[in-house]
Amino acid sequence: MPTYQFRISGSNPFVDTDVQLRSSEVAWEEALRLVRDIEGSLQPGESWTLDVGEEGTAIFRIIVTTEHFRIPERSPSW
Amino acid sequence: MGGFYPWGTSMPTEMMIRRLRVNSDISDDDASALRTLPSRIREVPEETVFIHEGDRPSHCCVIMSGFAFRSKVTEGGKRQILSFHPAGDLPDLHGLLLERTDHDLTTLSDARLAFIEHRHINKLIEARPTIGRALWRETLVDAAIFRERIVNLGTRSAPARLAHFVAELRHRLSAVGLAVDDEFEFPITQAELAEALGLSTVHVNRVIQSFRAAGVLDIARSRVRLKDIERLVNIGGFNELYLHAQ
Numbered sequence: 001m002p003t004y005q006f007r008i009s010g011s012n013p014f015v016d017t018d019v020q021l022r023s024s025e026v027a028w029e030e031a032l033r034l035v036r037d038i039e040g041s042l043q044p045g046e047s048w049t050l051d052v053g054e055e056g057t058a059i060f061r062i063i064v065t066t067e068h069f070r071i072p073e074r075s076p077s078w
Numbered sequence: 079m080g081g082f083y084p085w086g087t088s089m090p091t092e093m094m095i096r097r098l099r100v101n102s103d104i105s106d107d108d109a110s111a112l113r114t115l116p117s118r119i120r121e122v123p124e125e126t127v128f129i130h131e132g133d134r135p136s137h138c139c140v141i142m143s144g145f146a147f148r149s150k151v152t153e154g155g156k157r158q159i160l161s162f163h164p165a166g167d168l169p170d171l172h173g174l175l176l177e178r179t180d181h182d183l184t185t186l187s188d189a190r191l192a193f194i195e196h197r198h199i200n201k202l203i204e205a206r207p208t209i210g211r212a213l214w215r216e217t218l219v220d221a222a223i224f225r226e227r228i229v230n231l232g233t234r235s236a237p238a239r240l241a242h243f244v245a246e247l248r249h250r251l252s253a254v255g256l257a258v259d260d261e262f263e264f265p266i267t268q269a270e271l272a273e274a275l276g277l278s279t280v281h282v283n284r285v286i287q288s289f290r291a292a293g294v295l296d297i298a299r300s301r302v303r304l305k306d307i308e309r310l311v312n313i314g315g316f317n318e319l320y321l322h323a324q
Contacts, residue, residue: 033278
């Protein structure tokens, strides 16, 4: 099985360079699921990028950007 | 692996009695009666489906050693792991009353399984109602564990899901003496953990690495080592009430 690399850049960077998956289609599904897993901790104003590589060559990029238009008086409770 | 356990597992029903006693009062007489149940023992290699969805089982299975898990595969081909079962568990006890199995049962590790014919269990239940109540209680606790899993998968963050899952597993293994010194054997891959927790494999790796760095727990080479149980329990919001231990 090919090896895939998942690289998250942003406030909590993370790299997993050795994920064995059947195909790039499965890697895309994994990337979508990973986006869902990470979005739960996203804070207003934060942005991050997920780069997916197949055997060291970039194949997908997902960019999530948020904008913060209001400064809350207290820490947000979401 | 056998050396890790402080007792022999040669008697098929010994671990089952130990398990039943976690949730129910089993008298010595009832325990002796359980020991008379005839069983057929099978050594099953890891990752083997030993009961398939749609099967009509004529036996109940007792896990004597190793682990098994229940799972279902969706129409899209994705597998959801539903529950894990250590030694002592009877993961297809419902087969006594429900004719067809509605999920797969698979070995997580090499496992020794004992199969007891339904008619022998039914005879014992008729002769000894307290055993019938104990088996009924097992299925009720099983359902309570599923309720908790719905809460876990539906509402908790990824770190909290993993923390709750490990805290529950440790509690269940400790109850039957399979977790010693906050360390236990659990031969699971990150991909299987992802299938159980509804997460991506990459994120499971990420959460495990963050727990390792924070000194909460470590999962490596088929062993789980708990470094800070209090934090684990707090992160996962684990409350043992739903396990109904007596």
